[in-house]
Amino acid sequence: MADVAPGRPEVLFLGGRSGVGKSTVAEALHDLLVGADVHHAVIEGDVLDLAHPAPHVAHPEVRLAERNLALLWSAYRDLGHHRLVFTNTVSVLEQDRLAAAVGDDPVVTAVLLRAGDDVTAERLGRRSGGVVPSAQLAHSTRTARRLDTAIPDTVTRVDTDGRTPEQVARHLASLTGWLPA
Template sequence: MAMRARPVPMLFLSGPPGVGKTTVAWEMFGRLVDSGHWPAFVDLDLLGACWPVPEDDPYNERMKARNLAAMWQNYRAAGARCVLAAGVIESRDRLALYAGAVPNAVPVLCRLRAGRQELAARIDRRGRERGADLDKLTRRAAHLSAQLERDDIEDFCVETDGRGVPEVARDAVKEWLRLAGDVGGP
């Protein structure tokens, strides 16, 4: 009789630019490690940082999924049992593309939410450090925020306005553990 492969819980943190996806994911990673879980962390934007991009895939989603598949093999060999992924997930099809890169994945999508003014303020603070096109990024954040609110594809949502990163991460971990059960450890 063949052994059934262990499920791989995956939490995707999604939301518009400036909402804190990567920062919250790092905090969650630390909390999971401290509580005896064995997580891996990926920033989906970095997995697709390659130029040129195909005309039919302007956000390099297929490249991100291929890189995630390759990285998961290494993470799994090192002992990781679950995955945190930070990036913009705009549809269930994109979620399925990424989840399909990890055998036996059990994906859960968390949308981080912030108000329009808070997003603009965060982008402004971040942009001063990097010299980004703040107006373009702020417009993209507002548009994407409205789209994600309208499409409502997430499994759960965590508010970030007026809250610190540790509090947001705590709530996201708590809800993920409630939905996913065991997310991996010894």
């Protein structure tokens, strides 16, 4: 395990384009950690401010995702958890604000999951049960480019092409120090 002060939160921020496998990898990591009896929580960040009109557009000053993260995490902390897997497309760009919402000066590992356009299109197609609208794939591609060029050097890039979710999860567990390599 990572050498961390007792009680200090450890957070894995998983970001990446739509269809890269964030949720699937988080589930595989959850299963891996459960199997090793490593206490943790998983929060799917994309739903923390999912509403219409979009709160981050209509009321950006409210920071609803961060507020909801703080509330959810406090419930896990009350139960004794100190490790968090947090998935969200742009979490790797907003890791400072999200870490502040977690509180207690967390140890942060930020990872950008990457995948090629063909692989992403196939994954999105499976998710939607058919053909992916070209606008959705184009948005995913633009997001991938934006994330890859805008993230700080402290973010680890992990390619998912040709790897199973379990292989990626093992890599992430090693990166965080939650399981040995």
